[in-house]
Amino acid sequence: MRRVRTILVTGFSPFPGAPVNPTERLMHRLPRRLGKHQCGVEFVFHVLPTTWAGRRDVTDRLRLDIRPDAxxxxGVDGTRRTLxxxxxxxxxxxxxxxxxxxRAPERPELAPSGERIRRSTLPGRALCRAALAARAPAALSDNAGTYLCNATxxxxxGSGIPSICPCACAPQGPARQPAPISSCRRCGRPPASGNRTAAAVNRPLPPAIQQPLHLADTIIRHFGRQPRPPQNAQTQIS
Known part of the structure; x- marks a missing residue:
């Protein structure tokens, strides 16, 4: 029997400068588009906290608990115009x-070792071609910045799991002040915060992030068709 492969798919919660993170909403939309199983691949979707402590407390535990194949x-980058x-x-x-x-990171480097860069072993060029075939303005990049996308x-x-990070081109406008919370007319209490969060996630998407969200599933479907690369393979961007 063919073994079911698992792909962990993550987005990030809001952070300073991005009061609404489109990748958080992506994690709520993709399960509806893809389901949890596709062609022998199981998808696990998760929203990561955009905190330095979350690297250890949340993301490391996810990798250990799920043990995904990829x-x-x-991530999101409001300074670029491509995926x-x-x-x-x-x-x-x-x-x-x-x-x-x-909070800021404790050190200016992610690891005390002399290692300078780590390269993805997943087929970046093939993924880029798949996005372009779906009419997404996609491009390869070797500059993930120095914030939590890069750190994650x-x-x-470094864990040995083939990994890659597509960054959605979602320009972030100035932070909006939250709308006043009206009290319930019957009991005088404010609405539950969970309902407010759900409303924010499910409201219509701004045009600036429609395309990356609709095309993200193209990239993930491509992962499902790829053979699992060796754990310690050299860079494979072809």
């Missing part, structure tokens, strides 16, 4: 940009 970390498929991570952490908890990709590649 990982797709979706960037990040193929490497660098051993650097920005200390002037706080995370969602207002660094950790996942």
């Amino acid at each position: 990982i797709v970390h979706f 960037n498929i990040e193929t490497r991570a660098i051993n650097r952490a920005v200390r002037v940009r706080p995370d969602a908890m207002g 990709l660094w950790d996942s590649i």
Whole structure:
């Protein structure tokens, strides 16, 4: 019997500068589009906290608990106009940009070793071609920045699990003030926060992030058709 492969697919929660993170909404939309099983592949979707502590407390545990065959970390970059498929991570952490908890990393590097870069062993060029075939403005990139997208990709590649990080081109406008919370007319209490969160996730998508969200499943479907690369393979971007 053919073994079912597992792909861990993640997005991030909001962070300073991105009060609505499109990748969080992506994690709620993709299960509806893909389901949990496709052609012998099981998808596990998860929203990661955009915090430095979450690297250890959440993401590391996910990798150990799920033990996926591949990982797709979706990130967001409001400075670019394409769907960037990040193929490497660098051993650097920005200390002037706080995370969602207002904290900075403890050190300017992700690991104390002398290792400078880690490269994805997944077929980046093939994934880029699949996105372009679906009329997505996609491009390969070797610059995942120095924030938590880069750090998460660094950790996942270092775990030996084939990993890659597509970054959605979702320009982030100025943060909006949350709408006033009206009280219930019957009991005078504010609505439950969970209902408000669900409403934010399910509201119509802004045009700026429609295309990356609709095309993300194309990239993930492509992963499902790929043979599992060797755990310690050299860079494979073809």
